Amino acid sequence: MENEFTTVGKRVVRSDSLAKVTGEACYTADIKLPGMLAAKVLRSPYPHAKILRIDLKRALKVPGVKAAISGFDTYGIKWGVFRYTKDHPMLPTDKVRYIGEDVAAVAAVDEETALEALSHIRVDYEPLPAVFDPEEAMQEGAPQIHKEFTNNINIHVNIDVGKVDEAMNKAFLVREDTFKAAGEAYAMKEPYAVVASYKNGFLDLWMPNAGPHVRAKALSNLLKMPLNRVRIRHINSGGAFGGRSEVSPGDLIASFLSIKAGRPVKLVLSREENATSTRQVHDIIATVKTGMKKDGTIVAKDYRAVYDGGAYSSTGPIATSIPFYVYEECYRFRNVRYNGYRVFTNKGIRGMYGCHGRAFLAGNEAQMDFMAKELGMDPVEIRLKNGLTSGEVTATKSKITSCGLKETIQKASEKTGFKKKWARTQRFKGIGMGCVAMMCGFPMGFRSGSSCYVKMNEDGQVTLVTGVIDNGQGNESLAIQVASEVLGVPMEDINLVNADTEATNLDPGSYSQASTFVGANAVKVACENARRKIVAIAAQKLGVKEADIGLKDRMAYSRKTPDNKMRISWAAREAFFRGEPIVGTGSFFPKIDFEREWVSRPWGQMAGTFSFGTSVAEVAIDSETGKVSIPHFTAAHDCGRPINPMAVEGQMEGSIQQAGVATIMEGNLWEGGFLLNPDLLEYKVPLACDMPDIETIIVSSRDPEGPFGAKEGGLTIRMNAHSAVACAVSNATGTVFRELPLTPDRVLNALQRKKGVKR
Amino acid sequence: MKTMKVTFHVNDEKVTLHVRPYETLLETLRERLDLIGAKEACGVGACGACTVVVNGIPLRSCLVLTPEVDGASITTIEGLGKDGKLHPLQEAFMEKGAVQCGFCTSGMILTAKALLDRNKRPTKKEIIKTISSNICRCTGYKKIVEAVEKAAEKSV
Numbered sequence: 001m002e003n004e005f006t007t008v009g010k011r012v013v014r015s016d017s018l019a020k021v022t023g024e025a026c027y028t029a030d031i032k033l034p035g036m037l038a039a040k041v042l043r044s045p046y047p048h049a050k051i052l053r054i055d056l057k058r059a060l061k062v063p064g065v066k067a068a069i070s071g072f073d074t075y076g077i078k079w080g081v082f083r084y085t086k087d088h089p090m091l092p093t094d095k096v097r098y099i100g101e102d103v104a105a106v107a108a109v110d111e112e113t114a115l116e117a118l119s120h121i122r123v124d125y126e127p128l129p130a131v132f133d134p135e136e137a138m139q140e141g142a143p144q145i146h147k148e149f150t151n152n153i154n155i156h157v158n159i160d161v162g163k164v165d166e167a168m169n170k171a172f173l174v175r176e177d178t179f180k181a182a183g184e185a186y187a188m189k190e191p192y193a194v195v196a197s198y199k200n201g202f203l204d205l206w207m208p209n210a211g212p213h214v215r216a217k218a219l220s221n222l223l224k225m226p227l228n229r230v231r232i233r234h235i236n237s238g239g240a241f242g243g244r245s246e247v248s249p250g251d252l253i254a255s256f257l258s259i260k261a262g263r264p265v266k267l268v269l270s271r272e273e274n275a276t277s278t279r280q281v282h283d284i285i286a287t288v289k290t291g292m293k294k295d296g297t298i299v300a301k302d303y304r305a306v307y308d309g310g311a312y313s314s315t316g317p318i319a320t321s322i323p324f325y326v327y328e329e330c331y332r333f334r335n336v337r338y339n340g341y342r343v344f345t346n347k348g349i350r351g352m353y354g355c356h357g358r359a360f361l362a363g364n365e366a367q368m369d370f371m372a373k374e375l376g377m378d379p380v381e382i383r384l385k386n387g388l389t390s391g392e393v394t395a396t397k398s399k400i401t402s403c404g405l406k407e408t409i410q411k412a413s414e415k416t417g418f419k420k421k422w423a424r425t426q427r428f429k430g431i432g433m434g435c436v437a438m439m440c441g442f443p444m445g446f447r448s449g450s451s452c453y454v455k456m457n458e459d460g461q462v463t464l465v466t467g468v469i470d471n472g473q474g475n476e477s478l479a480i481q482v483a484s485e486v487l488g489v490p491m492e493d494i495n496l497v498n499a500d501t502e503a504t505n506l507d508p509g510s511y512s513q514a515s516t517f518v519g520a521n522a523v524k525v526a527c528e529n530a531r532r533k534i535v536a537i538a539a540q541k542l543g544v545k546e547a548d549i550g551l552k553d554r555m556a557y558s559r560k561t562p563d564n565k566m567r568i569s570w571a572a573r574e575a576f577f578r579g580e581p582i583v584g585t586g587s588f589f590p591k592i593d594f595e596r597e598w599v600s601r602p603w604g605q606m607a608g609t610f611s612f613g614t615s616v617a618e619v620a621i622d623s624e625t626g627k628v629s630i631p632h633f634t635a636a637h638d639c640g641r642p643i644n645p646m647a648v649e650g651q652m653e654g655s656i657q658q659a660g661v662a663t664i665m666e667g668n669l670w671e672g673g674f675l676l677n678p679d680l681l682e683y684k685v686p687l688a689c690d691m692p693d694i695e696t697i698i699v700s701s702r703d704p705e706g707p708f709g710a711k712e713g714g715l716t717i718r719m720n721a722h723s724a725v726a727c728a729v730s731n732a733t734g735t736v737f738r739e740l741p742l743t744p745d746r747v748l749n750a751l752q753r754k755k756g757v758k759r
Numbered sequence: 760m761k762t763m764k765v766t767f768h769v770n771d772e773k774v775t776l777h778v779r780p781y782e783t784l785l786e787t788l789r790e791r792l793d794l795i796g797a798k799e800a801c802g803v804g805a806c807g808a809c810t811v812v813v814n815g816i817p818l819r820s821c822l823v824l825t826p827e828v829d830g831a832s833i834t835t836i837e838g839l840g841k842d843g844k845l846h847p848l849q850e851a852f853m854e855k856g857a858v859q860c861g862f863c864t865s866g867m868i869l870t871a872k873a874l875l876d877r878n879k880r881p882t883k884k885e886i887i888k889t890i891s892s893n894i895c896r897c898t899g900y901k902k903i904v905e906a907v908e909k910a911a912e913k914s915v
């Protein structure tokens with residue numbers, strides 16, 4: 001069964017890696033165009049202030065300056081993903097709402113000139129009272145950041161299923177805890193950059209992005225240009241992790257500057273600007289109340305989660321919801337109430353993150369362990385008891401079609417000897433487990449589907465055209481691998497044309513975990529359509545039935561008599577003779593409930609399928625300093641059939657770094673509206689020496705709808721690795737954690753909180 | 760503006776340039792010589808994306824001023840392969856899946872190259888210690904360590 005495929009399921013070398021190891025791979029900042037100008041942005045020094053006047057005149061007089069703009073040069077259209085969240089002008093004219101907000105910009109012959117010109121822009125501000133804490137911002141009388149949103153409540157998601165209060169009253173055991181977590185820095189290795197080139201009414205753009213089609217649409221609105229004149233071009237991306245999903249102020253700035261100057265413009269942000277002025281991760285406070293039966297069955301959940309939303313709506317409704325959903329897609333909740341509030345503060349613009357919601361998720365899991373203990377159960381038993389299985393329906397009415405949750409729990413616990421270690425905890429050592437489910441794509445209206453076009457040239461080589469984008473995960477290679485399998489030609493025979501809005505068709509992008517389940521499925525359908533044409537010709541030429549034709553190694557052959565064969569390229573040439581070239585188009589649209597709406601109708605099928613995973617962390621605490629180390633980390637992941645197991649492992653390992661190890665070291669630090677650690681000297685990301693010994697386990701299952709049975713690969717671990725570490729530290733300290741990251745001071749406090757622990 | 764004359768070798772080719780005294784080696788490589796494999800990710804020496812090998816030593820080119828490399832011999836990622844063949848490290852990074860977004864890759868490979876040049880069979884510990892000078896945000900480092908181990912085996 002495992003050998004039925006030629007490339008699918010194999011540890012193939014990624015198609016993009018050659019250019020990356022030779023230094024030839026081109027990223028946005030590497031682009032050079034004739035006459036290209038350098039842009040710089042003037043940013044707000046105030047967290048909240050009225051803009052009285054912006055004067056660009058003196059800046060424009062600096063020799064070498066070719067254009068300067070402020071919000072008064074734009075159409076003043078506000079961006080928002082949803083009808084009810086259009087509040088972000090990108091270049092404001094009324095007031096600034098965070099330190100680092102884009103206020104004006106110049107394009108000049110070089111960076112130095114542009115920087116000098118910035119110092120000649122005059123902006124008059126009238127500072128306003130500001131608010132930085134979401135709980136304070138919600139209070140009556142707090143400074144109002146947007147007048148349309150009373151008490152700064154940007155989004156309120158209310159989900160209420162079953163009879164929560166009644167069930168809670170009847171529960172055998174009830175526990176309530178509040179958890180806090182600082183937002184992390186995306187710290188993608190590549191600082192944000194945009195190149196815009198406007199010529200003859202057409203605008204070409206390059207930037208790291210997680211969905212070219214969505215980006216083009218946003219810019220077409222903001223620039224009042226038709227979609228076919230705003231072209232997002234293919235470019236390599238140095239990491240996204242959720243932070244490159246939405247249109248960025250820099251996109252608009254570079255575009256307007258290029259339009260004004262009539263020359264290409266490159267804007268490269270510094271590391272600090274990337275942290276203060278692209279997207280940031282939400283800080284979260286989550287109160288989790290859980291009721292259980294004596295046997296550990298969860299009978300009720302009551303949640304209040306407050307998300308520090310920063311200055312604008314961004315993907316607000318989604319950000320306010322996702323932590324809840326990935327949890328309710330994992331466990332059986334008969335009675336559940338969720339009140340999620342996303343609140344405006346005078347901090348930077350925020351977005352989704354691959355590890356989004358760690359206070360909520362880790363909080364739930366750590367609390368569950370302590371409740372289990374009270375009931376005489378262990379973390380494995382309680383998770384198996386409450387975990388969803390195939391065929392079940394979640395609290396908000398999503399059907400789970402394929403589910404390997406149980407296997408991931410069992411495999412991860414067997415591998416680590418979890419039960420034994422949990423039963424006899426050694427001093428200052430701990431073990432913890434985190435589980436979660438992950439939607440493979442979520443509703444994005446008609447943008448939820450993907451289409452692909454494939455053609456075979458007369459030499460038998462293939463061109464594959466798809467909107468699928470790669471931010472480093474390996475999506476390009478994935479698309480090629482799937483095409484290679486279907487068409488029977490090696491991966492190197494396939495040229496990929498992707499993520500270029502003038503050549504490719506709508507695709508959801510790579511931020512809803514849709515690339516495999518949706519994007520690669522469309523590739524598969526297109527290639528199957530092309531394959532049928534090859535097969536028809538081959539069957540005729542070889543004198544066998546179509547059902548007998550196999551395609552492999554550039555050959556079409558009879559499965560019964562494999563020596564009876566011909567080159568696939570002959571079929572391609574024959575097809576041209578017949579005036580019916582080997583081409584195929586294909587689309588895939590997931591079966592989701594499009595009536596579903598994040599705020600007004602939060603129920604119905606969320607995604608075509610869900611992936612599952614379990615992480616187990618083993619930690620040791622230095623009782624003197626409170627420093628946590630993570631010697632071992634084990635992750636088991638049901639990703640359906642892994643198309644390239646090596647790539648899936650890579651995603652899991654990266655997740656253990658970015659979510660797991662981050663739990664003990666990563667968090668943005670604020671002084672009011674001022675980000676204290678915007679660079680990589682102050683913000684420590686895990687290095688090789690910080691990493692645990694990693695064991696990854698792929699629980700291969702077959703999703704009925706996924707391409708070759710595949711689902712999303714890796715994000716599940718990104719959304720539960722923090723839980724595993726937080727649970728392990730809670731296990732080691734004997735008390736449920738309260739705040740992330742688990743820095744030495746907090747861990748020492750926890751040790752002291754726990755009576756009876758001798759230091 | 761006052762400039763300084765600097766002569767050095769990059770990937771075995773001699774170059775002579777007139778640069779501003781405060782120009783960094785990273786700027787010189789990227790802007791003047793079109794060697795874009797060295798990346799700028801922090802500009803303050805914190806991440807290693809800009810690493811190139813100068814006289815056998817891996818240096819952060821964002822912290823080196825070009826006049827300082829007068830007379831030096833520099834290897835960048837573009838000069839690593841010889842005679843159309845990839846360096847064993849490049850091959851190993853591909854085969855082991857040590858490359859994701861690729862933004863750290865040239866710096867990682869060059870850091871590892873300098874290690875292997877002075878120590879043909881480093882232990883896993885030594886590899887981890889050495890590459891801890893460089894940040895990778897994508898891979899979790901496991902496959903990078905494996906790739907360096909593999910390349911070390913191959914080049915013996």
Ligand code: FES
Pocket residue numbers: 798799800801802803804805806807808809810819820821822
């Ligand atoms: S760019 Fe030189 S060390 Fe980061």
Ligand code: FES
Pocket residue numbers: 189238239472857858859860861862863864894895896897898
């Ligand atoms: S591969 Fe992305 S930073 Fe290393």
